[in-house]
Amino acid sequence: xxxxxxxxxxxxxxxxxxxxxxxxxxxxxxxxxxxxxxxxxxxxxxxxxxxxxxxxxxxxxxxxxxxxxxxxxxxxxxxxxxxxxxxxxxxxxxxxxxxxxxxxxxxxxxxxxxxxxxxxxxxxxxxxxxxxxxxxxxxxxxxxxxxxxxxxxxxxxxxxxxxxxxxxxxxxxxxxxxxxxxxxxxxxxxxxxxxxxxxxxxxxxxxxxxxxxxxxxxxxxxxxxxxxxxxxxxxxxxxxxxxxxxxxxxxxxxxxxxxxxxxxxxxxxxxxxxxxxxxxxxxxxxxxxx
Amino acid sequence: xxxxxxxxxxxxxxxxxxxxxxxxxxxxxxxxxxxxxxxxxxxxxxxxxxxxxxxxxxxxxxxxxxxxxxxxxxxxxxxxxxxxxxxxxxxxxxxxxxxxxxxxxxxxxxxxxxxxxxxxxxxxxxxxxxxxxxxxxxxxxxxxxxxxxxxxxxxxxxxxxxxxxxxxxxxxxxxxxxxxxxxxxxxxxxxxxxxxxxxxxxxxxxxxxxxxxxxxxxxxxxxxxxxxxxxxxxxxxxxxxxxxxxxxxxxxxxxxxxxxxxxxxxxxxxxxxxxxxxxxxxxxxxxxxxxxxxxxxxxxxxxxxxxxxxxxxxxxxxxxxxxxxxxxxxxxxxxxxxxxxxxxxxxxxxxxxxxxxxxxxxxxxxxxxxxxxxxxxxxxxxxxxxxxxxxxxxxxxxxxxxxxxxxxxxxxxxxxxxxxxxxxxxxxxxxxxxxxxxxxxxxxxxxxxxxxxxxxxxxxxxxxxxxxxxxxxxxx
Ligand SMILES: Cc1cc2nc3c(=O)[nH]c(=O)nc-3n(C[C@H](O)[C@H](O)[C@H](O)COP(=O)(O)OP(=O)(O)OC[C@H]3O[C@@H](n4cnc5c(N)ncnc54)[C@H](O)[C@@H]3O)c2cc1C
Ligand SMILES: Cc1cc2nc3c(=O)[nH]c(=O)nc-3n(C[C@H](O)[C@H](O)[C@H](O)COP(=O)(O)OP(=O)(O)OC[C@H]3O[C@@H](n4cnc5c(N)ncnc54)[C@H](O)[C@@H]3O)c2cc1C
Ligand code: SF4
Ligand code: FES
Numbered sequence: 001x002x003x004x005x006x007x008x009x010x011x012x013x014x015x016x017x018x019x020x021x022x023x024x025x026x027x028x029x030x031x032x033x034x035x036x037x038x039x040x041x042x043x044x045x046x047x048x049x050x051x052x053x054x055x056x057x058x059x060x061x062x063x064x065x066x067x068x069x070x071x072x073x074x075x076x077x078x079x080x081x082x083x084x085x086x087x088x089x090x091x092x093x094x095x096x097x098x099x100x101x102x103x104x105x106x107x108x109x110x111x112x113x114x115x116x117x118x119x120x121x122x123x124x125x126x127x128x129x130x131x132x133x134x135x136x137x138x139x140x141x142x143x144x145x146x147x148x149x150x151x152x153x154x155x156x157x158x159x160x161x162x163x164x165x166x167x168x169x170x171x172x173x174x175x176x177x178x179x180x181x182x183x184x185x186x187x188x189x190x191x192x193x194x195x196x197x198x199x200x201x202x203x204x205x206x207x208x209x210x211x212x213x214x215x216x217x218x219x220x221x222x223x224x225x226x227x228x229x230x231x232x233x234x235x236x237x238x239x240x241x242x243x244x245x246x247x248x249x250x251x252x253x254x255x256x257x258x259x260x261x262x263x264x265x266x267x268x269x270x271x272x273x274x275x276x277x278x279x280x281x282x283x284x285x286x287x288x289x290x
Numbered sequence: 291x292x293x294x295x296x297x298x299x300x301x302x303x304x305x306x307x308x309x310x311x312x313x314x315x316x317x318x319x320x321x322x323x324x325x326x327x328x329x330x331x332x333x334x335x336x337x338x339x340x341x342x343x344x345x346x347x348x349x350x351x352x353x354x355x356x357x358x359x360x361x362x363x364x365x366x367x368x369x370x371x372x373x374x375x376x377x378x379x380x381x382x383x384x385x386x387x388x389x390x391x392x393x394x395x396x397x398x399x400x401x402x403x404x405x406x407x408x409x410x411x412x413x414x415x416x417x418x419x420x421x422x423x424x425x426x427x428x429x430x431x432x433x434x435x436x437x438x439x440x441x442x443x444x445x446x447x448x449x450x451x452x453x454x455x456x457x458x459x460x461x462x463x464x465x466x467x468x469x470x471x472x473x474x475x476x477x478x479x480x481x482x483x484x485x486x487x488x489x490x491x492x493x494x495x496x497x498x499x500x501x502x503x504x505x506x507x508x509x510x511x512x513x514x515x516x517x518x519x520x521x522x523x524x525x526x527x528x529x530x531x532x533x534x535x536x537x538x539x540x541x542x543x544x545x546x547x548x549x550x551x552x553x554x555x556x557x558x559x560x561x562x563x564x565x566x567x568x569x570x571x572x573x574x575x576x577x578x579x580x581x582x583x584x585x586x587x588x589x590x591x592x593x594x595x596x597x598x599x600x601x602x603x604x605x606x607x608x609x610x611x612x613x614x615x616x617x618x619x620x621x622x623x624x625x626x627x628x629x630x631x632x633x634x635x636x637x638x639x640x641x642x643x644x645x646x647x648x649x650x651x652x653x654x655x656x657x658x659x660x661x662x663x664x665x666x667x668x669x670x671x672x673x674x675x676x677x678x679x680x681x682x683x684x685x686x687x688x689x690x691x692x693x694x695x696x697x698x699x700x701x702x703x704x705x706x707x708x709x710x711x712x713x714x715x716x717x718x719x720x721x722x723x724x725x726x727x728x729x730x731x732x733x734x735x736x737x738x739x740x741x742x743x744x745x746x747x748x749x750x751x752x753x754x755x756x757x758x759x760x761x762x763x764x765x766x
Contacts (some may be wrong), residue, residue: 028344043575084473221538222558255651259551261575
């Protein structure tokens with residue numbers, strides 16, 4: 001049993017949670033994730049570990065409520081427990097001194113970006129950050145990202161806050177002003193990561209993306225999380241989650257993440273029904289969570 | 291225990307082999323309950339009395355863990371069911387499991403003398419019967435264990451190999467902790483073999499038995515990630531480690547369209563269905579796509595399990611696509627028979643070459659080609675050869691690729707000095723389980739490749755003895 005110490009809504013439908021999981025807290029490195037299960041009938045849900053405190057034995061996650069499981073997670077209060085917490089999983093981010101690094105977090109993607117950005121900065125890189133969201137209400141971790149960045153640009157698609165436009169516009173400006181970029185790390189909705197990869201490709205800028213396929217076991221046993229990278233099949237849970245954005249077949253990933261749309265609708269209707277009220281519209285990002 | 295008075299022996303062949311009552315096919319495809327009901331006490335006694343108590347019993351030689359078969363059968367014939375169960379447990383810790391899933395027809399029952407002229411004694415059914423009797427009547431007793439030795443052993447993986455090692459070592463007085471990556475112990479018995487063939491509460495009661503013996507169990511511990519093998523030794527102070535991580539890496543054929551939605555590995559399909567209880571969706575949260583026409587690729591037990599599960603998940607047509615003929619199928623005869631009874635359509639001498647999808651990237655058909663059998667290959671089975679121009683399409687909305695599993699690289703890749711072969715299996719001595727790394731033992735599917743429950747248990751047995759020896763002497 002893994003008790004929750006804190007749950008807090010940090011943006012619209014975005015929650016931060018601190019969970020007691022000492023083994024995971026002790027080991028985790030930037031870029032890794034964990035798997036959570038709330039009840040015995042529950043799904044195994046992968047979420048990035050945003051920070052951890054080895055002394056206190058806690059891990060912090062930030063997630064968006066997209067379907068049944070994450071919605072139920074968001075309702076859990078301090079004292080409630082997860083039945084299972086597994087991790088840390090996936091490969092840790094490869095960190096070295098690349099010179100100048102551009103870190104891009106779109107929407108909920110700022111959550112997985114933060115630990116990587118922190119490690120990148122600690123390794124002596126110059127960090128240029130771009131944090132974007134569709135609208136002001138969805139923007140997260142601006143202050144935290146600002147604290148680790150040498151420079152930060154915040155964008156909103158609708159111009160409701162900071163700079164109007166997409167994260168790719170801001171990236172293009174960095175490139176246009178002649179920044180020598182050693183590495184670009186982009187985490188966010190799949191279409192955003194694909195768009196970033198297309199901006200950097202002509203300039204030959206190395207671009208890492210963090211993928212969020214549907215997973216089951218997350219230990220390399222089932223193959224649910226497979227993606228095509230450079231024409232070969234990879235299992236994101238053990239070979240990733242980070243891959244070369246210029247090699248990833250994003251179209252396939254978007255499609256595969258839609259596999260259970262119908263079933264997920266059934267599951268959501270079920271909790272709405274049980275509550276005797278409508279949950280209101282729940283954000284279903286194209287291609288899933290990050 | 292057995293009385294001294296001799297029991298009247300029936301004339302060999304005077305009693306026919308007793309059939310096992312089971313759910314009729316039309317009924318069972320609509321549920322996930324176990325297919326055979328098991329023998330009744332009367333049937334069990336009758337079946338047991340067929341055994342002629344050979345002086346030199348061949349059946350025992352066919353059993354990988356040398357269960358004292360004539361002895362336990364004699365106890366059954368005398369109605370001493372609980373004693374019979376304990377007799378088996380002297381050499382086999384999981385009789386309720388083995389009685390259900392062991393390939394008895396190729397092991398103990400094959401050399402049984404009665405089989406020479408008629409039908410062999412139904413040893414597996416009797417094994418299952420007594421194990422169930424002991425459990426259901428609440429007669430399971432936990433034997434006393436030896437005085438603590440002060441030695442600590444880590445067991446990685448809670449499949450049949452790991453559970454056996456743990457059970458044996460705690461009885462010898464060692465302090466044993468089992469680390470399991472998934473949220474439930476049991477290995478393939480939990481996530482792979484379906485409920486209708488091996489009820490999960492039986493697996494869990496076997497796990498519970500090992501725990502009652504005194505072994506500790508830590509689930510959600512992915513060794514190599516949560517903690518490495520080396521750290522188990524250096525940081526957590528374990529004196530020896532047994533690696534029983536199984537064959538859990540799904541193989542794909544690398545043909546076009548294999549990543550379309552609806553193309554599953556058998557591991558994913560079965561894990562969703564069994565471990566995650568997708569058959570109860572939406573009561574359970576993990577779904578499986580609703581399927582009408584399913585192709586299962588392969589011809590082993592895994593393929594049969596996948597096909598029969600798909601049928602129970604509501605598929606109208608389930609096609610089994612296998613590239614050789616029925617004779618070469620590695621699946622147990624009983625499983626093939628059950629599958630046929632349940633209406634699984636066999637497409638033999640057929641191989642998939644491409645999957646086609648629709649605009650939503652969902653699989654809609656599988657293109658196959660017909661094969662014919664040529665000369666035997668390295669496996670001794672006749673090699674399938676393509677018949678040119680024989681391509682045809684099957685309309686499907688789900689495909690389950692069941693062509694085998696390899697070794698999961700998580701442990702070897704994070705354990706420097708642990709040698710593997712070219713398929714990624716850990717190199718270990720067959721008799722002791724010793725690996726290339728001092729204090730580290732391995733056994734089961736991770737060493738020999740995807741095999742059987744009883745072989746994994748046999749490996750666990752031998753490793754436990756060797757670990758005990760190592761802990762006593764320190765000699766490697
Ligand atoms: C390595 C990894 C790290 C992740 N980190 C984060 C994170 O830090 N914060 C966060 O908010 N989300 C993260 N995700 C995504 C998160 O796992 C999904 O949002 C979650 O599983 C949805 O579950 P649900 O039951 O609430 O929704 P469901 O009803 O199951 O699904 C709703 C929608 O999400 C998509 N989806 C379903 N399962 C997944 C999945 N496993 N991954 C991606 N999309 C999925 C579906 O296609 C559907 O459109 C991560 C995913 C992975 C694989
Ligand atoms: C669908 C199916 C049907 C089968 N049917 C039969 C049958 O009818 N009869 C028969 O005899 N055999 C059958 N088998 C084969 C049999 O189940 C296996 O041979 C047997 O389970 C192997 O036992 P094991 O202990 O070596 O490994 P497994 O049963 O595979 O157990 C390994 C365990 O280790 C865990 N693990 C893996 N990596 C790690 C890690 N890094 N850290 C911690 N834990 C880890 C896994 O989660 C798993 O629980 C079948 C197999 C399948 C897949
Ligand atoms: S070989 Fe057959 S008849 Fe002989 S002891 Fe074994 S089970 Fe009985
Ligand atoms: S989630 Fe099962 S292999 Fe990655």
